[in-house]
Amino acid sequence: MGSASSMLTQYDIEEVQEHCNHLFTQQEIVSLYKRFCQLDRNAKGFISADEFLSVPEFAMNPLSQRLLKMVDGLNFKDFVAFLSAFSAKATVPQKIEIIFKVYDSDCNGKVTFNDLNEVLHDLTGSFIRKATREEVLSQLLHEAGYTKESSLLLHDFIKIMEHSGLKMEVEIPED
Numbered sequence: 001m002g003s004a005s006s007m008l009t010q011y012d013i014e015e016v017q018e019h020c021n022h023l024f025t026q027q028e029i030v031s032l033y034k035r036f037c038q039l040d041r042n043a044k045g046f047i048s049a050d051e052f053l054s055v056p057e058f059a060m061n062p063l064s065q066r067l068l069k070m071v072d073g074l075n076f077k078d079f080v081a082f083l084s085a086f087s088a089k090a091t092v093p094q095k096i097e098i099i100f101k102v103y104d105s106d107c108n109g110k111v112t113f114n115d116l117n118e119v120l121h122d123l124t125g126s127f128i129r130k131a132t133r134e135e136v137l138s139q140l141l142h143e144a145g146y147t148k149e150s151s152l153l154l155h156d157f158i159k160i161m162e163h164s165g166l167k168m169e170v171e172i173p174e175d
Contacts, residue, residue, distance in 0.1 A: 008033050019077045020084040029080060036076050046075045062122050066102050096161045100154050110151040113137060 008016075013026050024032065039047045039055070049072040053059045061067065071082060084090060085098035103111045103119050120133050128136075138148055144160045146152065152160070 016077055016080050020080045020087075023084040023087040023089045024080065032080055032083065033076060036079055046073050047079065048072060062125070063102060063119070066105055066119070066122070069105070070101060092162055093158050096158045097154060099161065100157045103157075110153060111157055112151050113141070113148045116141075 008030060013029050016029050017024065017026065036047065037043075039051050041051060041054075049068045052068060052071055053064070058064055058067070071079075074082060082098075085094050100111060101107075103115050105115060105118070116137050117130075117133055120128070120137065121130075124133070141147060141150060146156070146160075150156075
């Protein structure tokens with residue numbers, strides 16, 4: 001794939017499709033490549049944190065700093081693989097896995113009560129008091145069979161979230 005300014009070959013497209021488990025069509029991959037090239041302003045072959053933050057919707061997201069840890073420096077193949085969790089074809093566990101990574105900010109493979117509390121604080125800011133957040137989280141964990149002291153592994157997180165009616169999709173614009 002070389003530099004971001006080069007064109008995708010049919011081989012490149014098929015390789016990216018394979019890398020993202022065929023969750024995007026060839027046409028969608030071409031559209032994503034055009035968007036990737038727009039974001040990669042210096043044609044370095046990867047997108048930096050500053051380039052991601054140039055997207056207003058990304059910069060305004062209350063979880064943008066957590067997401068930046070996941071996306072800073074992605075090349076095109078990894079960019080598409082990251083976005084594949086937002087595909088309509090992705091399974092619920094695939095979607096939950098990306099959410100798990102957002103919550104697991106220290107990348108230790110576990111989500112703790114503090115991790116949950118921090119994300120909820122990022123999402124709500126000062127609109128919800130700390131004591132109220134902690135009470136709500138404690139109750140939710142209790143209802144799911146866990147305690148404040150529990151560390152949730154990915155399979156625990158999937159078990160809890162699978163029944164939430166999660167809908168997380170991105171629409172790829174046609175060019």
